[in-house]
Amino acid sequence: MEVLLGCNTATVSVLDAGYAExxxxxxxxxxxxTGFCNESSIDPFDDKELFGQLINAGQ
Known part of the structure; x- marks a missing residue:
């Protein structure tokens, strides 16, 4: 399952075992x-934690 959050809505996709929608x-x-209503742009890989690892820290 994949969930993409927007401001007040989401897109939900159900995937099969091969990750096909x-x-x-x-x-x-x-x-x-969701926390996205006041964002003008989102950079999800700017000093964020991904799978427990801090990425782009100090770059």
Missing amino acids: VVSFTDVPVHGT
């Missing part, structure tokens, strides 16, 4: 705050 749901309402 089987079905996708768009504009799924999100309950609570």
Whole structure:
């Protein structure tokens, strides 16, 4: 399963064992705050933690 969060909605994709998309749901309402409503742009790999590893630290 893959979940892509937006401001107040998400896109949810169900993947098979080979990671091929089987079905996708768009504009799924999100309950609570995603934290993306006030962002003008997002750089997910700028001093962020990915799988427990700090990446791009100090670069």
